[in-house]
Amino acid sequence: MTDGSAPGGVEGPAVAVKDVDIDLDLDRAPADPPASSSGPVPWLVATGVTVLAAALGLTLALRSGSTPACAAGRTLAAAPPTGTATHSGKATFYDSQGAGGNCSNPAAPANRLYVALGPTEYAAGAACGGFLDVTGPKGTVRVLIMDQCPECEPGHLDLSREAFARIADPVQGLVQVTYRAVVNPPLPGPLTFRIKEGASQFWFAVRIGNHGNPLRSVEVRQGSSGPWRATARQDYNYWLLASGAGPGPYSVRVSDVYGHQVTVSGIRMAPGQVQTSVVRMYERGVVAPTSRPPATARPPAARPNSTPTPARRSDKVAVASAPATPAADKPATRPAGATARWCG
Numbered sequence: 001m002t003d004g005s006a007p008g009g010v011e012g013p014a015v016a017v018k019d020v021d022i023d024l025d026l027d028r029a030p031a032d033p034p035a036s037s038s039g040p041v042p043w044l045v046a047t048g049v050t051v052l053a054a055a056l057g058l059t060l061a062l063r064s065g066s067t068p069a070c071a072a073g074r075t076l077a078a079a080p081p082t083g084t085a086t087h088s089g090k091a092t093f094y095d096s097q098g099a100g101g102n103c104s105n106p107a108a109p110a111n112r113l114y115v116a117l118g119p120t121e122y123a124a125g126a127a128c129g130g131f132l133d134v135t136g137p138k139g140t141v142r143v144l145i146m147d148q149c150p151e152c153e154p155g156h157l158d159l160s161r162e163a164f165a166r167i168a169d170p171v172q173g174l175v176q177v178t179y180r181a182v183v184n185p186p187l188p189g190p191l192t193f194r195i196k197e198g199a200s201q202f203w204f205a206v207r208i209g210n211h212g213n214p215l216r217s218v219e220v221r222q223g224s225s226g227p228w229r230a231t232a233r234q235d236y237n238y239w240l241l242a243s244g245a246g247p248g249p250y251s252v253r254v255s256d257v258y259g260h261q262v263t264v265s266g267i268r269m270a271p272g273q274v275q276t277s278v279v280r281m282y283e284r285g286v287v288a289p290t291s292r293p294p295a296t297a298r299p300p301a302a303r304p305n306s307t308p309t310p311a312r313r314s315d316k317v318a319v320a321s322a323p324a325t326p327a328a329d330k331p332a333t334r335p336a337g338a339t340a341r342w343c344g
Helices: 041-063 119-125 161-167
Strands: 087-094 114-117 131-136 139-148 156-160 175-181 192-195 204-209 215-222 239-241 250-256 261-267 274-276
Touching: 087 161, 114 119, 119 139, 131 156, 131 161, 139 156, 139 161, 156 161, 192 261, 204 215, 204 250, 215 239
Parallel strands: 087 156, 114 139
Antiparallel strands: 087 175, 114 156, 131 139, 131 175, 192 204, 192 274, 204 239, 215 250, 250 261
């Protein structure tokens, strides 16, 4: 109160208020105030230091790449099943409607025994062309890896309906299984080569068939001499040399994950046609390159004004045509018309 009176009308002693001059020197840092030896200040300072140290420790841990315990062990390297190890998992089934899946097979195998793997085991196409032995409640079935199941986690096999029926009652829909890779399975025939639609001397892409084991690398060169040029595996199972390999014919050197390596010569620029060689990927450890695969081909066509086929819907792979200029890949999805989709 400005009149100095106490509350309730009781007068108290007058308080004299004087003007105080505050002299601040903005060119000089203020002196530190004297430390107090009493009160809660030391406790508050200690608490603040503890909190700051904890925050600093967390920041350093995050910057050093440490991960919280709850996130540990969730990241697995993408790789196809190989070797003789037995894995445990679960199996469901679907129907590719006769299409050859994300591995760009011309069609589903005649016996309709195939499997789609999740992204980790499909490994961007590295699993394509390999085989698995899958064991369920009723027995064991051998299946060709030809497709990707984008929603499947590691260990989840999406079998064809026919393959599932070999190991379990389809009414169950989902069963526990064990599975392992088949090393050096019997080969259905000699290696096949399919140059992609839209290829030319300026853009080269080839799909290899009948190799049995997953492939490690494919190299190409013009003619039968000169340096080998490495191709890049695409997730739709073609091996690409974006700068082209020349007009052909080509020599192609194929290596699988177990060390088998063969060379086939005489592969011609024949987009869209399957050229069958006389060379098997492995057969008593001795193979000889061919001078010319027994295949007929039309002259190279003009390069179309479209793009090469990336990962697509598995029910569209067998009928899609490839372009000549690379473009953005579409994400792979399961066929819309697939039946009996069970995902647990």
